[in-house]
Each structure stands twice: as structure tokens, then as C-alpha cells.
Amino acid sequence: xxxxxxxxxxxxxxxxxxxxxxxxPFAKIPFSVKLTTAVNLPIAGEPTELITADFxxxxxxxxVTLHLFKRNIVFHAGDGLxxxxxxxxxxxxxxxxxxxxxxxxxxxxxxxxxxxDESYEMAMLLGSEEFGLxxxxxxxxxxxxxxxxxxQTMSGLENVTPEHGGFGEQGRLHSFTYGDYDDDGNLDFxxxxxxxxxxxxxxxxxxxxxxxxxxxxxxxxxxxESLDLNNDNFDDLIVFGNLESxxxxxxxxxxxxxxxxxxxxxxxxxxxxxxxxxSGTVGSLMVHDFDRDGFEDLVVGFSGNGTVSVIPNxxxxxxxxxxxxLVKTASxxxxxxxxxxxxxxxxxxxxxxxxxxxxxxxxxNAGDYRxxxxxxxxxxxxxxxxxxxxxxxxxxxxxxVINQFSSDLSLIFNETGSAELDN
Numbered sequence: 001x002x003x004x005x006x007x008x009x010x011x012x013x014x015x016x017x018x019x020x021x022x023x024x025p026f027a028k029i030p031f032s033v034k035l036t037t038a039v040n041l042p043i044a045g046e047p048t049e050l051i052t053a054d055f056x057x058x059x060x061x062x063x064v065t066l067h068l069f070k071r072n073i074v075f076h077a078g079d080g081l082x083x084x085x086x087x088x089x090x091x092x093x094x095x096x097x098x099x100x101x102x103x104x105x106x107x108x109x110x111x112x113x114x115x116x117d118e119s120y121e122m123a124m125l126l127g128s129e130e131f132g133l134x135x136x137x138x139x140x141x142x143x144x145x146x147x148x149x150x151x152q153t154m155s156g157l158e159n160v161t162p163e164h165g166g167f168g169e170q171g172r173l174h175s176f177t178y179g180d181y182d183d184d185g186n187l188d189f190x191x192x193x194x195x196x197x198x199x200x201x202x203x204x205x206x207x208x209x210x211x212x213x214x215x216x217x218x219x220x221x222x223x224x225e226s227l228d229l230n231n232d233n234f235d236d237l238i239v240f241g242n243l244e245s246x247x248x249x250x251x252x253x254x255x256x257x258x259x260x261x262x263x264x265x266x267x268x269x270x271x272x273x274x275x276x277x278x279s280g281t282v283g284s285l286m287v288h289d290f291d292r293d294g295f296e297d298l299v300v301g302f303s304g305n306g307t308v309s310v311i312p313n314x315x316x317x318x319x320x321x322x323x324x325x326l327v328k329t330a331s332x333x334x335x336x337x338x339x340x341x342x343x344x345x346x347x348x349x350x351x352x353x354x355x356x357x358x359x360x361x362x363x364x365n366a367g368d369y370r371x372x373x374x375x376x377x378x379x380x381x382x383x384x385x386x387x388x389x390x391x392x393x394x395x396x397x398x399x400x401v402i403n404q405f406s407s408d409l410s411l412i413f414n415e416t417g418s419a420e421l422d423n
């Protein structure tokens with residue numbers, strides 16, 4: 001029996017490969033969107049992430065860029081005409097590694113949560129009508145085991161490495177999400193570490209948080225999202241990460257999504273949703289109502305094999321079979337109704353290295369999870385994070401992408417028509 005085991009594993013892997021690599025065929029529909037040549041605005045400091053919202057409450061979309069290597073974020077106030085005015089950087093020490101939009105104080109202005117590396121803190125920046133964004137407070141995320149190790153090191157008793165190591169090492173802060181997982185009305189955080197450990201920081205309602213649950217997901221570089229999948233008023237946790245190879249222990253050759261369901265007593269159960277054993281590993285994870293049926297779907301990007309997949313939400317507490325699209329590479333992903341037909345279209349940025357111009361590709365949605373073959377629009381060097389929004393307020397979504405190696409922002413405006421979008 002032992003001699004047959006590798007053959008059995010090979011057969012199982014082959015079966016997963018067959019089920020996970022079927023691509024949706026491209027639809028033969030005309031490309032009915034008119035987009036301008038990119039307008040490039042200088043953004044100093046090698047920007048690495050981009051996000052958009054109306055932070056100052058003036059009715060215009062603003063942009064925020066994160067500069068990992070400069071340890072700062074920069075607020076860019078939108079004027080509603082497609083222009084942006086950059087404010088002074090907000091500096092962090094050590095590095096800000098990820099941020100998310102939230103209304104922290106309930107004043108109907110968009111605020112920003114920033115995960116800060118090494119110091120294990122969550123910085124809270126509040127939207128401000130006068131200043132755009134203002135650093136309000138930082139919340140420590142250090143739990144008892146880290147405090148004990150720090151005390152040992154400072155006392156000279158033992159030269160120990162903190163439980164979560166340095167940047168780029170296994171174990172360091174990697175991602176986070178937030179929600180109300182126990183439905184007590186307080187904001188909770190979930191932090192993901194590079195080695196696959198996930199920790200739930202329960203909010204106490206007074207801007208203090210405590211670790212109440214630790215999960216070893218065994219998924220490297222976990223990406224996290226929150227979603228009330230089973231409609232029970234408890235937010236659930238979606239974890240998407242790299243999966244160790246069945247054939248070569250110690251190697252990564254695929255990825256898996258696991259759902260942890262929220263409850264009054266923490267995460268009550270878990271469910272493994274997909275296993276993908278291919279050369280493609282974890283790239284990105286986002287929650288978006290792709291088919292506009294009122295239920296949030298999952299959109300996942302796989303690096304290495306150039307695949308973007310949509311996992312439809314059935315609306316009954318589960319997901320339907322994933323729909324796979326071949327896109328070569330995707331540095332950034334966004335969804336918007338570019339042709340104003342009621343369907344969300346797929347937008348990706350594609351980097352071609354440090355010395356060659358990149359492109360933005362638009363895949364029009366033909367309905368029933370069929371996309372048109374993409375049209376490409378040239379941007380600058382090293383495009384990464386990408387967002388969409390109506391930046392010039394003509395009723396049509398535009399595209400913004402930050403280019404790391406040329407240190408600028410590319411704006412592509414939609415000139416398809418002036419019809420109002422159906423909100």
C-alpha cells in the first residue's frame with residue numbers, strides 16, 4: 001500500500017488541477033468604452049499602495065498613497081474635475097504596511113486604519129473637513145507573550161527573537177481586516193502574520209483591544225477579508241493563503257480559502273472552501289458584488305499563473321463554483337461598470353518591470369460571468385495598486401493607478417458618455 005501512495009496523491013492533485021484550471025471563455029462583444037490616454041501626475045517617494053474615498057466630506061473623491069519605503073502616507077485632495085492637490089506626508093516609524101477605510105467615530109466621514117510594522121500598532125486617522133486626514137491615536141496590538149519576551153530581552157536574561165520576526169521574515173505582520181465578529185457593537189481587528197498565524201483582537205469599546213483567539217491557519221502570507229456570509233449578524237473571516245505542496249514538503253504550489261464563522265464566543269467553526277494546486281499562489285483578495293445581485297462575492301488574484309477568479313456568493317450562506325479568467329499578471333485589481341450597462345467590468349494593472357512601461361487592461365463584462373478579451377492602455381513604469389471612481393464627476397467611472405518605479409500617478413478618464421450611472 002505504501003508504494004501506491006505517491007500515485008494516489010498524484011491522482012488527487014491531478015483531479016484538483018482539472019477542476020481549478022478551467023477558464024471562462026472570452027465573449028465576442030465589441031469594446032464599447034472610450035478611454036483617454038493616461039494623464040500622469042508626479043507622486044514623489046515610490047508609492048506602493050493606493051486607495052480612494054471622500055475623506056474631507058466635500059463631495060469629491062480623494063486619493064491616499066502609501067509609501068512603504070519612505071514610511072509615510074500622503075493625502076491627495078480631489079477637486080471634482082480630475083485634479084488632486086497633495087498634502088504633507090504623514091510619517092510613521094516604523095513602516096506602514098497596509099491600510100483600510102472605515103468610519104471609526106461615526107461622523108459619516110471616511111477614516112483610515114493603518115497597520116504599522118515592528119511596533120505592532122494600529123494607527124487611526126480620522127477624516128477631517130479642514131485637513132483631509134488627521135492622525136488621532138495608535139492602538140497597541142501587543143499581547144502577553146510578546147510582552148514577556150520583550151521583558152526577557154531588556155533584562156538581559158535571554159536574547160530571544162520576538163514571536164513575530166523582522167520584515168520579510170516568516171512571522172511578521174502581513175495583513176489585517178476588521179469587523180464585528182461577536183456582534184457586540186464594537187470594532188474588532190484580525191491580524192495575519194506571514195507564517196500563517198491569525199489573531200483576533202476584540203474591541204472593548206474604549207479604544208483598547210485584547211487578543212481573545214489565535215489560529216494557526218497553516219497558510220503562508222494570508223490575505224484577510226470580512227463578510228457576513230451566513231447572514232446571522234456576525235461578521236465572518238475569510239483567509240486566503242499559500243498552501244504547502246503535497247508532493248514536495250516545504251514548497252508552496254497552491255493556495256486555499258478558509259472561512260471562520262463569527263459567533264458570540266469567537267470563531268465557532270471553520271470551512272475549507274477551495275484548494276488550488278497549481279503554480280499560482282496567493283496574490284490578492286477582495287470582497288465585491290461582482291454580479292450586482294445584492295450579495296458580496298469574492299474576487300481573488302493568483303500570482304505566478306496570471307489568473308483572476310470570481311467566487312459567487314449564493315446568498316444562502318455559501319459560495320458557488322469559482323469562475324476563472326486568464327489575465328497574464330495582475331499587479332492591481334478593481335471592478336467598475338465602465339460601459340454603463342449595469343454589469344461590473346474587471347480592471348487590472350500589469351507591470352513589465354523597472355524599466356518598461358506598464359499597462360492597464362479592461363475586461364468588459366458580457367453577463368453570466370463572461371468577459372470580453374481585454375483592451376490595454378499604457379501607463380508608466382511599475383504600476384501597482386489600482387482604483388476606480390468618478391474623479392471628474394461626469395457620471396462615469398475613471399481609473400487611477402500608482403506607478404512605483406516612475407513615482408507618479410496615471411489617471412485614465414472615461415469618455416464613453418455622460419449618462420448618469422445607476423447607483
